[in-house]
Amino acid sequence: MSPKDRQLIDLLRVNARESVSSLARKLQLARSTVQERLRRLEESGTIAGYTVRLGQTRERPALTAHVLLEANPKKADLVIRELRSVPAIRGVYALSGSFDYLAIAEAASPHEIDEVVDRIGRVEGVEKTQTSLVLSVKFERP
DSSP, rough: OOOHHHHHHHHHOOOOOOOOOHHHHTTOOOHHHHHHHHHHHHHTTSOOOOOOOOOOOSSSSOOOEEEEOOOOOOGGHHHHHHOOOOOOOEEEEEEESOOOOEEEEESHHHHHHHHHHHHHSSSEEEEEEEEOOOOOOOOOOO
């Protein structure tokens, strides 16, 4: 990946909806060149997709929980499949250390977070969990 490709990706991380013309101006490249770079990055899988990041508002207070999981290695595929089926779980990450996975869950209330954590604990193959609630976000990179 070239330095311009990295710059392009950095710009898209800030605003994935920015127009190709605006990106071209910022990168000091022709619009067609930026379009071609985007096409190539998408086709290679470097850019896997574009998404929406929701903001927290008074109308939609979101709680985030980090759930560490210890799983039976023989049932890891089942655990991942079951966690994928829970809409409140935004991602699952394999870890090194005493826990095997980190699941990131989001819900509108403590009661809903509690239900998600209970559901995770009932998944066959999950042997232990430890949950931390995010109190505030000091900064976040897109």
